[in-house]
Amino acid sequence: MERYSTFLIGTSKGLVEVNCLGGKWQITTCHFVGFPVSYVFVDERSGTWWAALAHRHWGQKLHRSNDRGASWEAVSVPTYPQHARLKSGRPATLRKIWSMAHGGVDRPKVLYVGTEPGGLFVSEDGGDSFQLLESLWNHPSREHQWFGAGRDHPFIHSIVVDPRDSAHFYIAISCAGVFETWDGGKTWAPKNKGLIAAYLPNPHVEIGHDPHLLLACRAQPEVLWQQNHCGIFRSTNGGAYWENISGENDFPDYGFALAIEPNDPNIAWVIPVTDDTKRVAPNLALSVCQTTDGGKSWQRFSSGLPQEFCFDIVFRHSLVKRGKVLLFGTTTGNLYLSENGGEHWQTLSNHLARVEVVAATEPSY
C-alpha cells in the first residue's frame, strides 16, 4: 500500500497542509494565516518542520515545529556579523531566507541556510544559532562577479549536500553560479563550465551565471540538474561540465521549477515559462515537461491543467516529487497534483494565495 507524504504549501498568506485522507487529497489545515511564508524545509533526519516568514514590516523570521505543526517555536534568524559589508560598503543585513539543507546524517546538528544578500550560514546546534560561513562570503569573486537577479542582491537558493560525503556539497547563487566544496565549506570552486550566460558580454564566463534551481540525484549524486535562466542543464560528472538539455522549438527552455526522480538519474520534470520578458505560461497554457532519457527528449503533459488564458508560472521551490506524487503550486494560487508521473493532474485548489514553496514531510522512499 502506498505510504503518502503530507505536503506543506508555503504561500504569501500562510502555510497550507495537504494530506491524503480516505484516498482523497485535500487541504486539511493552515498555519501562520495571513503571513508570508517564503520558505519551508523539512529535516528528514529529525522530522522537524521549518518555516521562514518574510514579514513585510517586521523582517524575516524563522519558526520550527517538532510535532508536525501542532506547535511552532520562534528561533533566531541568521545574523550577518558587524564587519560584513555589501559591495556598496553598507552593512549587510538579512533580506531573505532562500534555502535550507541539513548537513548530513553523520552530522545530525548541522544545518545550512542560504540567504540574500549572498551569505551561507551554518548551524552546529540544530538551528538554535547560525554563523556566517566567512570562507564563501570572502570568496574573491563576490565583490565583482556576483550580482542580484530580479532582486537587489545575490541570493543562495540551492544547497545540495552529497549523501555519500557530507563535507562535499554544492550551492547555487543567482547570479554567480554553482560552487562546490570538498572540505565542509572551507574552500570553494566554481562549477559552471558549459553553462551559458546569454545576458553577459561573455556568455561563457566562469562566474556570473543564473541557475534558478540545482538538484542532485539521490541514487547517483554525481548527476546534477539545473533549471537555469538560459536553459536546462545536466551534468553527469559532478558539475565538471554541464550539457545543455533544453528542448527545441516549443519545448522547455526557460523556467524556474525542476523536480527529479531520486532513484533514476535520467528522469526529471520542468514547468516551462514563456521567456524572461513576459514570464507567463507559454501560449497562456500550463504544462509540465518530462524527460526519461536524461534530457535527450522531452514530453509535454497538460491533461488536467488550464489551457487558455492561463497566466500561472511556478516558482523555483514550488514543484516537488515524493513517492509517486508530483505536486506544484503557482503564482496565482492554483495547486495541482499528479499520481502518474505528470500525465494527468488533479486540481487541489484554485484559490490559494501566491505559492512560494512546496515541501514533502516524509523522506524520499
Place this chain on the structure above:
Amino acid sequence: MAKVSFTEALKQFFPGLATIDSKAGTIWELLGELELTHPGIKGYLVDERGAMRKHVNIYIGDELIKDRVRLSDTISVHDQVLIFQALSGG
C-alpha cells in the same frame, strides 16, 4: 513616566503587550526595556544593526522620531510614545 503604546498588529506576536509606563531616556533604551519583558520584540522593530525597520514608525507626542539609525531621540517623563507600522500592500 512616559506612556508607551503599541499597534494592534504587534499584539498578534506578543499577546501580552499592553500600554506601559517607562523611565527610558531614549528610544534605544526603551527598546532595551521592552526586550527584557517581551523577548524577541526588538527584532520586529529594528534590524540586526539596530536601525529601525523601514515600515516601522515611532511617534513621541505628535512627532516622528528623527534618528532611525541610532534611535537617540530623547523621551521625557510626560511624553506619550506610540510604536506602530505603516500597513501596506495586499
